Amino acid sequence: MRLKVLQKMLWAAVALAIPAYGALHLLDERAETPVAEVSFRPTFSLLDAEGRVRMPSDFAGKHLLVFFGFTNCPDVCPTTLAEVAQVMEGLGDDAGKVQPLFISIDPTRDRGLELAEYTAAFHPSILGLAGDEAQTRAAAGSFRIFYEREDSSGAPDGYTMAHSASLYLIGPDGNWLRQFSYGTPASEIMNDLKQRL
Amino acid sequence: MKYLLTALLLSLSATPLLACETVQLGSLEISEAWSRASIGMARPGAFYVTIRNTGATDDALAGIATPVSGKPMLHETVVKDGVASMPHAPAIPVPADSTVQLEPGGYHGMLMGLTQVLKEGETFPVTLTFREAGDVTVPVAIRGMGAKDAGCVDKKD
Numbered sequence A: 001m002r003l004k005v006l007q008k009m010l011w012a013a014v015a016l017a018i019p020a021y022g023a024l025h026l027l028d029e030r031a032e033t034p035v036a037e038v039s040f041r042p043t044f045s046l047l048d049a050e051g052r053v054r055m056p057s058d059f060a061g062k063h064l065l066v067f068f069g070f071t072n073c074p075d076v077c078p079t080t081l082a083e084v085a086q087v088m089e090g091l092g093d094d095a096g097k098v099q100p101l102f103i104s105i106d107p108t109r110d111r112g113l114e115l116a117e118y119t120a121a122f123h124p125s126i127l128g129l130a131g132d133e134a135q136t137r138a139a140a141g142s143f144r145i146f147y148e149r150e151d152s153s154g155a156p157d158g159y160t161m162a163h164s165a166s167l168y169l170i171g172p173d174g175n176w177l178r179q180f181s182y183g184t185p186a187s188e189i190m191n192d193l194k195q196r197l
Numbered sequence B: 001m002k003y004l005l006t007a008l009l010l011s012l013s014a015t016p017l018l019a020c021e022t023v024q025l026g027s028l029e030i031s032e033a034w035s036r037a038s039i040g041m042a043r044p045g046a047f048y049v050t051i052r053n054t055g056a057t058d059d060a061l062a063g064i065a066t067p068v069s070g071k072p073m074l075h076e077t078v079v080k081d082g083v084a085s086m087p088h089a090p091a092i093p094v095p096a097d098s099t100v101q102l103e104p105g106g107y108h109g110m111l112m113g114l115t116q117v118l119k120e121g122e123t124f125p126v127t128l129t130f131r132e133a134g135d136v137t138v139p140v141a142i143r144g145m146g147a148k149d150a151g152c153v154d155k156k157d
């Protein structure tokens, strides 16, 4: 009799544990592990400061750490680029295996504002890219990120940009690996990268 | 001698040390005012500060003014569903018995129309206007472009 009660309890525990495990696993996958269905290959064709067209194939074999932003953004963008700089410093000898990219979602204004000088102020390895409007739309679309111009009297030149503020990690084969949401500590990003390099 | 003393005081005021000191205005304690160095004057800067209200009356930061910006304004960075935007904040509440931080990823003073280059290691004044307590001017430490906080040795919370 007592065994039966125990058995029931055990079965109940299993019944509870299965969906819990499943939910955990799902969360895991969404946040961390790329699976076949969510894996995709973001692409871009954008100009660097020297006017050269840069594409993912230029960086084949390297991990790409990509941020979309604009230089008239004095809060979120410097904070994230400072994190990227810290990650690159922390990677030491492995830093050469990672190419950080800053893709401007306000390219017309940023091209006139010495984008290279801006990115270099954070870390010399960060490459700033600014295409034309269509190229930028296409790049953002392929990364599945959002940006939008917002007219505002309380912003320089009367407008500001709302934009996805995560960092995106692309593998050496060009496949999307994961994102780091805004505010992820540099140490966490570095540890993730170190395991992959 | 007098000239030397003035020069000494001026050079002292150029160090970020002073900016780490707490400035008192009634029951408000203002500390850790800082900003990041700028490249030129074409892009806006951001201003951060910690405000502690030790009193029993709610207050609010209603505005800022500084000679380094032709159009200073209060903003709040909002990250919703991963998308960051920066709406204007008409005022920043400073409730009684609480500490409010203007910090990266949250409230900040948006310093538009810079009138001078912000150079690391220097300071500039910002006047804060509170609804109840009135005005107070604090020295703001200019830190490196990659700074994340005021860099004060003994951080007050």
Ligand SMILES: [Cu+2]
Pocket (backbone or CB within 6 Å): A074, A075, B075, B076, B086, B108, B109, B110
């Ligand atoms: Cu702002």
